[in-house]
Amino acid sequence: MDNEKQRYKELGDFLKSRRAKILPSQVGLPEGIRRRTPGLRREEVALLSGIGLTWYTWIEQGRPIQISSQILESLARTLMLDRHETKHLYTLAQHTPPVGFPICNDTVNxxxxxxxxxxxxxxxxxxxxxxxxxxxxxxxxxxxxxxxxxxxxxxxxxxxxxxxxxxxxxxxxxxxxxxxxxxxxxxxxxxxxxxxxxxxxxxxxxxxxxxxxxxxxxxxxxxxxxxxxxxxxxxxxxxxxxxxxxxxxxxxxxxxxxxxxxxxxxxxxxxxxxxxx
Missing domain, CATH: 3.30.450.180 (Beta-Lactamase)
Structure with missing residues (x-):
């Protein structure tokens, strides 16, 4: 696998691993009784981030898709990424990490x-x-x-x-x-x-x-x-x-x-x- 394909695969795997850590209740969604996998579903991440489900699915599948900084921002907020995780996400998507720029957080103390x-x-x-x-x-x-x-x-x-x-x-x-x-x-x-x-x-x-x-x-x-x-x-x-x-x-x-x-x-x-x- 060449470096470019590996980068996209790594990006998709990273997003999957992060959404698996988020409880539905953390983002205001009901837990439900028929969740086959832990964490959020793909469609929930897409909805909360304001992007299409098909497009988000392609990202997780490691397809060569160019992602805007705004989409990265939305994903970082939805998945509650910390500063280090956000920097890693931007780097995988080949964007300049928001060094010195305030990172958004969807929750308060x-x-x-x-x-x-x-x-x-x-x-x-x-x-x-x-x-x-x-x-x-x-x-x-x-x-x-x-x-x-x-x-x-x-x-x-x-x-x-x-x-x-x-x-x-x-x-x-x-x-x-x-x-x-x-x-x-x-x-x-x-x-x-x-x-x-x-x-x-x-x-x-x-x-x-x-x-x-x-x-x-x-x-x-x-x-x-x-x-x-x-x-x-x-x-x-x-x-x-x-x-x-x-x-x-x-x-x-x-x-x-x-x-x-x-x-x-x-x-x-x-x-x-x-x-x-």
Whole structure:
């Protein structure tokens, strides 16, 4: 077997070995009773990664397929690869490993999730530096947006802001908020110009959203800061929040964002009654 064929075979075998280690419950899937093999099925990996089953099957079979950096990124997230495993995956696929580039992780420390869950009446999310939504609480799903409805490979707040019509409707002053998010994202982008993932991501959004394409060209820069945000909830109507965000000390690649109803406002009482019923 020549080196090229061996490389593709090694890539397929590596992916098979990693999916065998992931429990369905770890990615929000039911265990089922008729699993003939341990771990995830091929179709589950394909679905969670946002790629076709046939195409993913060919990869595992060792066929000579060119894989984009975005697909590698999605596979690394779905299979919960650590930094060393992710570097190995990129190398096998003959891509430049994301050296120095923050690796995505689809899970948070249980204690951090506990903090989220105990913010009972405040919609809260955990984002990584790429604006991927890593975790959220019940208040966020009920009051803001149920991120669980979106495939994990597409669960990026910047992408959702510009391509999800349901999300757009709930954001009052959408244009202002969207432009502020672009400006905030650019502070991350500037440190990784030329990275395959980030360039592919930006080009995709520019092709999918004329607003993003136009506003990205403005080169505005802005840091997150405490501000007021207004949400148009389909049941509760207009809700006003204080928005604050905090870097997670145990992992500086993560940020906790919290929407807190303005004290004494009708939003505070509306949310409590809505979530407790």
């Amino acid at each position: 249980p204690m951090l999730q506990h903090v989220l869950d105990n913010l009972e009446f405040s919609p809260a999310t955990i984002l990584d530096v790429r604006f991927n939504v890593i975790s959220w609480n019940r208040a966020a799903a009920k009051i803001l947006f149920d991120y669980g409805k979106i495939n994990a490979s597409k669960r990026n707040l910047l992408r959702i802001m510009f391509t999800n019509e349901e999300y757009k409707k709930i954001i009052a002053d959408w244009e202002i908020t969207a432009q502020e998010m672009i400006a905030s994202f650019r502070t991350f982008y500037v440190n990784f110009i030329g990275n395959p993932w980030i360039e592919d991501f930006i080009n995709e959004l520019r092709s999918e959203s004329k607003e993003f394409d136009s506003w990205w060209s403005m080169h505005d820069v802005k840091k997150d800061e405490g501000i007021l945000k207004t949400i148009n909830h389909p049941v509760l109507g207009q809700l006003k929040f204080e928005f604050t965000s905090y870097v997670v000390i145990s992992d500086s690649n993560l940020k906790l964002s919290v929407l807190t109803a303005i004290p004494g406002s009708d939003a505070e009482e509306k949310i409590k009654q809505f979530l407790l019923r």
